[in-house]
Amino acid sequence: xxxxxxxxxxxxxxxxxxxxxxxxxxxxxxxxxxxxxxxxxxxxxxxxxxxxxxxxxxxxxxxxxxxxxxxxxxxxxxxxxxxxxxxxxxxxxxxxxxxxxxxxxxxxxxxxxxxxxxxxxxxxxxxxxxxxxxxxxxxxxxxxxxxxxxxxxxxxxxxxxxxxxxxxxxxxxxxxxxxxxxxxxxxxxxxxxxxxxxxxxxxxxxxxxxxxxxxxxxxxxxxxxxxxxxxxxxxxxxxxxxxxxxxxxxxxxxxxxxxxxxxx
Amino acid sequence: xxxxxxxxxxxxxxxxxxxxxxxxxxxxxxxxxxxxxxxxxxxxxxxxxxxxxxxxxxxxxxxxxxxxxxxxxxxxxxxxxxxxxxxxxxxxxxxxxxxxxxxxxxxxxxxxxxxxxxxxxxxxxxxxxxxxxxxxxxxxxxxxxxxxxxxxxxxxxxxxxxxxxxxxxxxxxxxxxxxxxxxxxxxxxxxxxxxxxxxxxxxxxxxxxxxxxxxxxxxxxxxxxxxxxxxxxxxxxxxxxxxxxxxxxxxxxxxxxxxxxxxxxxxxxxxxxxxxxxxxxxxxxxxxxxxxxxx
Numbered sequence: 001x002x003x004x005x006x007x008x009x010x011x012x013x014x015x016x017x018x019x020x021x022x023x024x025x026x027x028x029x030x031x032x033x034x035x036x037x038x039x040x041x042x043x044x045x046x047x048x049x050x051x052x053x054x055x056x057x058x059x060x061x062x063x064x065x066x067x068x069x070x071x072x073x074x075x076x077x078x079x080x081x082x083x084x085x086x087x088x089x090x091x092x093x094x095x096x097x098x099x100x101x102x103x104x105x106x107x108x109x110x111x112x113x114x115x116x117x118x119x120x121x122x123x124x125x126x127x128x129x130x131x132x133x134x135x136x137x138x139x140x141x142x143x144x145x146x147x148x149x150x151x152x153x154x155x156x157x158x159x160x161x162x163x164x165x166x167x168x169x170x171x172x173x174x175x176x177x178x179x180x181x182x183x184x185x186x187x188x189x190x191x192x193x194x195x196x197x198x199x200x201x202x203x204x205x206x207x208x209x210x211x212x213x214x215x216x217x218x219x220x221x222x223x224x225x226x227x228x229x230x231x232x233x234x235x236x237x238x239x240x241x242x243x244x245x246x247x248x249x250x251x252x253x254x255x256x257x258x259x260x261x262x263x264x
Numbered sequence: 265x266x267x268x269x270x271x272x273x274x275x276x277x278x279x280x281x282x283x284x285x286x287x288x289x290x291x292x293x294x295x296x297x298x299x300x301x302x303x304x305x306x307x308x309x310x311x312x313x314x315x316x317x318x319x320x321x322x323x324x325x326x327x328x329x330x331x332x333x334x335x336x337x338x339x340x341x342x343x344x345x346x347x348x349x350x351x352x353x354x355x356x357x358x359x360x361x362x363x364x365x366x367x368x369x370x371x372x373x374x375x376x377x378x379x380x381x382x383x384x385x386x387x388x389x390x391x392x393x394x395x396x397x398x399x400x401x402x403x404x405x406x407x408x409x410x411x412x413x414x415x416x417x418x419x420x421x422x423x424x425x426x427x428x429x430x431x432x433x434x435x436x437x438x439x440x441x442x443x444x445x446x447x448x449x450x451x452x453x454x455x456x457x458x459x460x461x462x463x464x465x466x467x468x469x470x471x472x473x474x475x476x477x478x479x480x481x482x483x484x485x486x487x488x489x490x491x492x493x494x495x496x497x498x499x500x501x502x503x504x505x506x507x508x509x510x511x512x513x514x515x516x517x518x519x520x521x522x523x524x525x526x527x528x529x530x531x532x533x534x535x536x537x538x539x540x541x542x543x544x545x546x547x548x549x550x551x552x553x554x555x556x557x558x559x
Contacts, residue, residue: 001359004351005368008428011421012375018386067282074279088283090547091290097475097539098293099482101512102532106293108515109300109529129289136286160268162275183377190379193484196513217381221485221513224385237385244377252370 016241023238026231032239036203036232046232048205050239052213055120055206056199057189060127061135064188065181067128068135072143073165078151089140096133101193103129108198118200119210126194131184138183142176143169150263172262175255182251186244192217216240297536300529303522313530319495319506325527327534329497333505336412336498337487341419341480346473349424353431358457369432376425384486387418392490400502407502410492415507418486423476430475434468435461467553474546478539484509508535 030045037044071092075085107126111117146169154164170177200212201222219236223229304313304325316326356365356372396409407413438461446456462469492504495511508531519525 001351001355004348005355007348008352008375008424009368009371011424012371012378014390015375015378015382015386015421018390019382022389067285070279070282071286074276074283079276079279080283088286090543091286094540094543095286095290097478097482097543099484099509099512099532099535099539101484101509101515102293102297102482102536105512105515105529105532106296108519109296112519132286160272162272163268166275186377190377190381192379192381193513196485197515217379217485220381220385221489224388224489233385237382240379241382244379245374248370248374248377 019234019237019241023234023236023241026235027238031232031235035205046214046216046219046236046239048203049214049216049219049236051205052120052199053189053215053217053240055213056123056127056195056215057185060124060131060188061181061185063124063128064131064135064184067132068139068180068184069170069177071132071136072139073169075140076143076165076169078161078164089137092133092136095129096137099193100126100130100191101196104194104196104198107194111198116210118198118212120199120206120213121209123195123199123213123215126198127188127191130191130194131188134187135180135184138180139173139177142173142180145176146172147263175258175262178258179251179255182247182254186247189247190217190240190244192221196221216243294536297529297533301526301533304526304530307523313527314534325530327508327531330495330506330508330511330531333412333491333498334481334507334509336501336505337415337419337491337507338477338480340413340416340501341423342473342477344417344420345423345427345476345480348420349427349472349476350431350469352424353428353435354457354461356428357432357435358453358461372425372428375421376429380422380483380486383418383422384489387414387486387490391417395502403502405500405502408492408504410490410504411502412491412498412505413501415487415491415505416501418490419480419483422483422486423480426479427472427476430472431465431469434465434472437468438464467550470549470553471546474542477542481542482509482535482539484512488513 028045030043032045032050033047034045035048036046071088074080075088077085080088103126107122107129108118111119111122111125116122150168150172151164154168159167195215196218199215199218201214201218202212203214204211206213216236216239220233220240224233308316308325313325313327314331315328316324318324318326319330356368360368391414392409394409395411395414396407399413400407400409400411442460442464443456446460447453451459487507488510491507491510493506493510494504495506498505511531512528515525515528518528
């Protein structure tokens with residue numbers, strides 16, 4: 001048993017070791033403040049990818065949160081009969097299991113239908129769809145934990161179902177909701193497959209929603225095999241890993257902080 | 265009708281709309297994929313496509329070698345991942361002292377959050393040369409390192425955190441009284457784990473494995489980086505192959521060739537249907553297991 005634990009922890013250490021060992025030495029001020037140099041592949045940085053990742057993942061997570069909160073609140077017994085909520089939960093589980101590249105194909109096809117092609121908008125759309133099932137299921141679990149007495153207290157004071165959901169349940173389930181959002185953000189920022197062709201690739205910093213953009217994961221995917229691209233790929237992997245690690249730590253700290261305000 | 269009542273109705277309707285959106289999304293994806301794969305289905309029948317060989321676009325779209333490679337990669341990944349994850353989960357839930365558990369849990373969570381592209385890159389930098397130089401010669405085979413085995417090991421590591429965290433959760437949910445009863449009639453700790461904890465949490469273990477399967481089966485990027493990308497029936501574990509999901513990243517380039525783009529949409533449809541069926545199977549099995557092993 002201890003051997004298995006060691007294998008699991010060892011693989012994590014190996015992953016961090018490789019990425020840090022290869023990536024940290026390429027991290028420089030030039031790397032994080034400049035866009036790629038069109039004349040010399042070894043010069044320049046990956047600022048456009050960092051900004052691109054943020055531009056895609058943050059709005060997508062916000063949208064997915066709004067939709068997910070609505071769905072999760074609606075799945076409560078107060079609103080829906082249990083056969084219907086069971087059905088929706090099953091649908092969400094299937095959507096969770098669908099490979100992210102299928103979302104990519106789906107969004108790309110829809111965008112082509114509207115004559116738009118690869119753009120930031122399509123990427124946000126794909127990531128939102130990808131994150132909805134994750135965030136919704138997490139919020140759903142958090143809401144299930146809200147004690148019944150709390151709801152009944154709100155109802156008995158005359159508040160409507162919607163007021164109870166938004167003012168009492170949302171606040172009580174907040175730590176769970178927060179960790180769901182951050183998990184979705186982590187998933188969204190690291191996902192490659194769904195935005196691989198929905199955003200196209202470019203060297204510039206995007207200026208409009210219909211622009212194409214580079215992101216950290218797609219930068220890695222496009223350049224890890226080219227000798228001239230490797231420094232950028234390794235640096236991007238390192239930055240990505242640091243971001244994911246920060247999200248994970250942040251999630252721990254914040255949920256601990258907000259748990260204080262939850263009524264037990 | 266006062267303002268609060270109105271707000272309640274509007275809010276509830278909005279929530280209903282977003283809930284129905286999920287439902288619509290599900291069918292929209294399904295029909296779009298069917299619609300997209302029509303042109304390749306006119307080219308050849310579905311049976312022909314799934315069970316013939318070779319995959320040689322734009323003439324032949326036999327998916328058989330790719331399906332075989334997919335089953336191999338997923339199967340081996342789960343074969344490696346299930347015992348190791350279960351053992352770790354038991355250790356974390358039952359044997360580890362409180363402090364050790366508190367240290368290990370965050371590490372597992374971090375492992376779950378590592379993006380698949382980073383797994384792929386690490387496998388490419390570490391596992392590929394390792395298989396190339398040491399493991400393959402050890403089995404007396406020549407290999408480039410980009411092969412089924414490497415992809416399976418990568419997937420196994422990706423699946424670890426999913427199975428572990430879900431299993432630890434269901435192990436911890438087993439009532440203490442159940443374990444105490446077993447220990448008090450003279451069972452050893454291991455006997456208790458094997459006969460009580462395992463059975464009581466069987467539904468949980470099952471759904472954890474199914475979720476792990478889903479992740480391994482549909483993983484695209486990490487696999488396409490290390491599996492080699494030769495769409496022929498793999499001769500051994502150390503020969504390159506191509507899985508269903510790892511065909512898809514080239515869709516962006518191939519969309520201009522209608523028939524080939526359509527064939528890739530068919531592959532996406534197959535992935536969708538398999539994930540759907542496995543989820544359905546999971547729910548049915550869970551219901552049965554809950555009845556059989558309820559406490």
